[in-house]
Amino acid sequence: MSLRTSPFLRNFLLLLWVGAVGLSACTLTAPKEDLWLPPAAAQPESSAPEARPPAQSPTPNPGRILPTLRAEEAFYTVQPGDTLNQIARTYSLPIKILAEANQIENPDLLEVGQELRIPPPTPGPSGPDFIILPDSELVFSPGSLAFNLNQFVQSSGGYLSRYQETVSEQTLTGAEIVDRISREYSVNPRLLLALIEHQSGWVTQPQPKTGLEEIPIAVLEPWRTGLYRQLAWAANQLNRGYYLWKVNAVAAWFLLDGQIVPPDPRLNAATAGVQNLFSALYDRPAWERAVGPQGLQATYTRLFGSPFTYTLDDYLPADLQQPVLRLPFASGEIxxxxxxxxxxxxxxxxxxxxxxxxxxxxxxxxxxxxxxxxxxxxxxxxxxxxxxxxxxxxxxxxxxxxxxxxxxxxxxxxxxxxxxxxxxxxxxxxxxxxxxxxxxxxxxxxxxxxxxxxxxxxxxxxxxxxxxxxxxxxxxxxxxxxxxxxxxxxxxxxxxxxxx
CATH class of the missing domain: 2.70.70.10 (Glucose Permease (Domain IIA))
Structure with missing residues (x-):
């Protein structure tokens, strides 16, 4: 894909973040987004080393005005390089709905020049306003400094403590993979561990549940087996929801069953990140459990205590200014x-x-x-x-x-x-x-x-x-x-x- 995009791609705002390809275009372990997962495939009963008191979720934030969804039918002619998933994201529509509207049985097969009917999205009820964790617990913030990742993994005694995987021709332990993903994507390691535990019990259970031995996040795509690929996908989804929310670019979550859920406008960015991740894994009932008080937050609390005890209110100062920087090459070079x-x-x-x-x-x-x-x-x-x-x-x-x-x-x-x-x-x-x-x-x-x-x-x-x-x-x-x-x-x- 060239930087000089087609008129269709120029309508992308912030809801589609995909790497362009050109002279210097780069993608960083760029994930495929066509994800289909049976809602019952990831319903673990995770435990933890010790019981923790329940988290006290703070009052939701003041409301914001969210982007509006498209209200009229549209039509689009397929261009070279298009995928149905990209087109669906561009028009804020679940891929399932777009495929059904055009009687497409195989979403991987599109013909250049094919005209697609793009029905307007039909949103359902808004999502919950439950705040799952503070923003500073999603990012790789100073709040993670005192956390000894390897020690926690080993003391928890689960499958993760014995896990090894070859990544970039290096054999890494489970803790080393979590640390690597945390640094690459800049996502908090406690959140990554809580997510692994919630989805598969790998942190505290000696043996994974049947079927989850290679998919600790329960993402079923065959090219995404192993802890590194699973966790990279999850970290990217967390980041996508978090940063889109921060620039007010989220109109709805598109759930696995095709439901369109407008987010509650009083969420914080970290909660939006978690809601976005689970929207790609669940139907509405399972999604509401995962983002509610008995979902990921409960797992996190059993492992680490309330996430709000780690809140850093000033980790991103309102008056933050960039230090003086220079271009990354020598004087005189063009x-x-x-x-x-x-x-x-x-x-x-x-x-x-x-x-x-x-x-x-x-x-x-x-x-x-x-x-x-x-x-x-x-x-x-x-x-x-x-x-x-x-x-x-x-x-x-x-x-x-x-x-x-x-x-x-x-x-x-x-x-x-x-x-x-x-x-x-x-x-x-x-x-x-x-x-x-x-x-x-x-x-x-x-x-x-x-x-x-x-x-x-x-x-x-x-x-x-x-x-x-x-x-x-x-x-x-x-x-x-x-x-x-x-x-x-x-x-x-x-x-x-x-x-x-």
């Missing part, structure tokens, strides 16, 4: 701005990232001879598998303060973890390593206290006085400095050339 605001990690994690291709980049994945450089002073806290994370406050912790994610950094010459760098120091050479990419480039994203910070939001992404702006379409955007506008394109063009 790079291509190839990707406007898009997902930081996965397609659900806010539009936190921008992409830049080096002068010798092209439609291939050869490692560049150019160098990606440090955008600020700090400490390298991660450096592996195409990823480098720069901690700007120097305390060596990803959960605190500002951090910068670099992706697609080649192994050869890559800066080592633990290194202290100055602005302009070499980070490594751009490539396609890490995630999925169809062209050599560097992917750059910001976080603060574990929260992905959008590149087109209230806190401008500014490098060398170039200010990022979005257009409402993922990967499309501009950088502006003193009246000069550089536009994101997925190729080398005069409009996207940029230098420090």
């Amino acid at each position: 790079w291509s701005f190839t990707g406007g605001p898009h997902g930081g990690w996965g397609d659900g994690s806010a539009w936190a990232a921008l992409d830049f291709a080096p002068p010798d980049g092209g439609r291939g994945c050869a490692t560049s001879q150019a160098w990606v450089t440090s955008v600020a002073a700090g400490k390298i806290v991660r450096s592996a598998e195409g990823v480098v994370v720069l901690d700007l406050d120097g305390d060596g912790l990803e959960q605190t303060g500002w951090s910068i994610l670099y992706l697609h950094i080649a192994a050869q010459g890559r800066v080592k973890a633990g290194s202290v760098v100055k602005p302009g120091d070499r980070i490594g050479r751009p490539s396609c390593e890490g995630g999925q990419s169809n062209g050599t480039h560097v992917h750059l994203a910001r976080r603060y206290n574990g929260e992905w910070i959008p590149a087109d939001g209230e806190i401008p992404f500014i490098m060398d006085s170039w200010v990022s702006a979005g257009s409402g379409n993922e990967y499309d955007g501009t950088l502006i400095r003193e009246g000069v506008v550089v536009e994101a394109w997925d190729s080398v063009r005069p409009e996207n050339q940029i230098q420090r």
Whole structure:
């Protein structure tokens, strides 16, 4: 898919977060979204090491005005590369309803030029206003600092404590996989463990229930077996609901049985994240149980106590400002701005990232001879598998303060973890390593206290006085400095050339 999208795709607002493909387009373990799961397949009776008092859910937030659903019938002509799931999401319609309206038996088979009738969505009653957990317990926030993940998993004595899986040619334990997903997607490890326990009992039960030995989240897609893939899907769904809610882009949840559920406008973002995840797994009765007092929150409370004891009210200050940053390449070099605001990690994690291709980049994945450089002073806290994370406050912790994610950094010459760098120091050479990419480039994203910070939001992404702006379409955007506008394109063009 090119950055220059079709008229159909230009109608995507924030309800469809899928990676575009071009010179430097990248997707980070991008999930397929065509999910069908029998409602009875994931109804575990999980236990925990000790009983905990029930959580006290806070009063719902003040209401907000939510986006409205489409009220009129529409028609759409299938374009090359379209999927029924994408079309359904674009028109805020469950795929099941769209398939039935057009008598499509196999949703994987569409013909280019086929005209689809798009009925208006028919919403049911609103969802519950029950608050499941605070926002700071969904993100990889400072509230997770005192939590010893490995110790908790081992002391719980469940199947997870003995689990091993090969990920990227490395054998990882269950705790190591949870930690990796937590850092990659920036999702709180306590929430991930509670979700695993709620869905399959892996945390405390010595043996998984029959049928859940390879699917701890109970996602049945055959390509998504194993803890890493299951948990990556779940973390992405949590993030999608969380960050869409924060930009007021949720009109309804689409449940497994085709029901359309407008969310209660008094939710918080973390609860929206959980509601979004379970909407892809359950019909309405099972969904309401999972997001109610006896659902995920009860499992969380049995494991860790009330989630609201971990509330951090100021983890994202209202007056937060970005520190001074520079572009990620040397003075005098001309790079291509190839990707406007898009997902930081996965397609659900806010539009936190921008992409830049080096002068010798092209439609291939050869490692560049150019160098990606440090955008600020700090400490390298991660450096592996195409990823480098720069901690700007120097305390060596990803959960605190500002951090910068670099992706697609080649192994050869890559800066080592633990290194202290100055602005302009070499980070490594751009490539396609890490995630999925169809062209050599560097992917750059910001976080603060574990929260992905959008590149087109209230806190401008500014490098060398170039200010990022979005257009409402993922990967499309501009950088502006003193009246000069550089536009994101997925190729080398005069409009996207940029230098420090």
